[in-house]
Amino acid sequence: MRRDSIFYKLFQQSPSLLFDLLDTAPVNAASYRFDSVTVKEPKFEIDGVFLPPEGDSPGVIYFCEAQFQKDKQLYERLFSELFLYFYRNRDRYSNWQAIVIYPSRNLEQSKIEPYQMLLNCDQVQRVYLNELGDIRQLPLGLALMVLTTVQEEQAAAEANCLLVRARQEATPEASRFIIELVTKIMVYKFNQLSQAEVESMLNIQLQETRVYQEAQEKEAAKIVLRLLTLRLGQEVSDELKERVTRLPLVELEALSEALLIFTTIADLETWLESRLTAETDRAMVSEHQNR
Numbered sequence: 001m002r003r004d005s006i007f008y009k010l011f012q013q014s015p016s017l018l019f020d021l022l023d024t025a026p027v028n029a030a031s032y033r034f035d036s037v038t039v040k041e042p043k044f045e046i047d048g049v050f051l052p053p054e055g056d057s058p059g060v061i062y063f064c065e066a067q068f069q070k071d072k073q074l075y076e077r078l079f080s081e082l083f084l085y086f087y088r089n090r091d092r093y094s095n096w097q098a099i100v101i102y103p104s105r106n107l108e109q110s111k112i113e114p115y116q117m118l119l120n121c122d123q124v125q126r127v128y129l130n131e132l133g134d135i136r137q138l139p140l141g142l143a144l145m146v147l148t149t150v151q152e153e154q155a156a157a158e159a160n161c162l163l164v165r166a167r168q169e170a171t172p173e174a175s176r177f178i179i180e181l182v183t184k185i186m187v188y189k190f191n192q193l194s195q196a197e198v199e200s201m202l203n204i205q206l207q208e209t210r211v212y213q214e215a216q217e218k219e220a221a222k223i224v225l226r227l228l229t230l231r232l233g234q235e236v237s238d239e240l241k242e243r244v245t246r247l248p249l250v251e252l253e254a255l256s257e258a259l260l261i262f263t264t265i266a267d268l269e270t271w272l273e274s275r276l277t278a279e280t281d282r283a284m285v286s287e288h289q290n291r
Helices: 003-013 015-021 074-088 113-119 140-147 152-169 172-189 195-201 206-232 238-245 249-261 265-290
Strands: 033-039 044-051 059-066 093-102 124-128
Touching (some): 003 015, 003 206, 074 113, 113 124, 172 195, 206 265, 238 265
Parallel strands (some): 059 093
Antiparallel strands (some): 033 044
8 A cells, every 4th residue: 555645645735744743842832834856966856844934933843754664774765754854954953853653553653763863762753553452443534544544344334433433523625635645545445446445335326526625626626736835835826726726636646746856847848748748658558459
């Protein structure tokens, strides 16, 4: 399951969700923004970074890693990246925190002796999702995280419970977002089923799905455009905004991942042109087959 994309969508939608995992949150937690950053010489791409609001005095930067498979050198990479980035941006931040999210303890890196002091300090926190408690008692955002770890035989019941809670407790916009993610998680878990079969399992009506799909595309386009502005450091043109807004949901999801390596507007234009070319090629093949 591509759980990292699930977590990054959660954090893009609600950056403050990270602080629900921590014992102590900054007073301006609601103002943090989620982003990815690049460190050059050597080049590191850090996907999960929570940046304090600009304009304040130097704040704390939070590095987050969602790790759902065994990585023998996770801590080597994590600490190399964060220390180098912090070194190059020392004047922008007063301190750093690192959070590593595991489904369970058995996926943690085995050889941790060189990092024992760091791992035991107050600046590093390891979160084990299977130890957060009863999924039905957790806040909705944390329950979504835990749903990624639930076994298949329990997943349908827990997913349906989450959907009921979303409709009862969340705003319409947040409810749509939760339904989208629950459906996506279940599609990953039951990859032998189609999305329509998963929606049937979750008692999601076709009309409801279509309404949610349209709302999801509109909201996804807004998020992607915001991420592009943050990533490129400038607003994109109205023409490019319109092209992004017209993209279907699956393409918006692809763009949300691709933009992590964009550095200029030209990168976005090239990506959009490649998608247009691919779509044209598919249409030509389809027309040829129908003759």
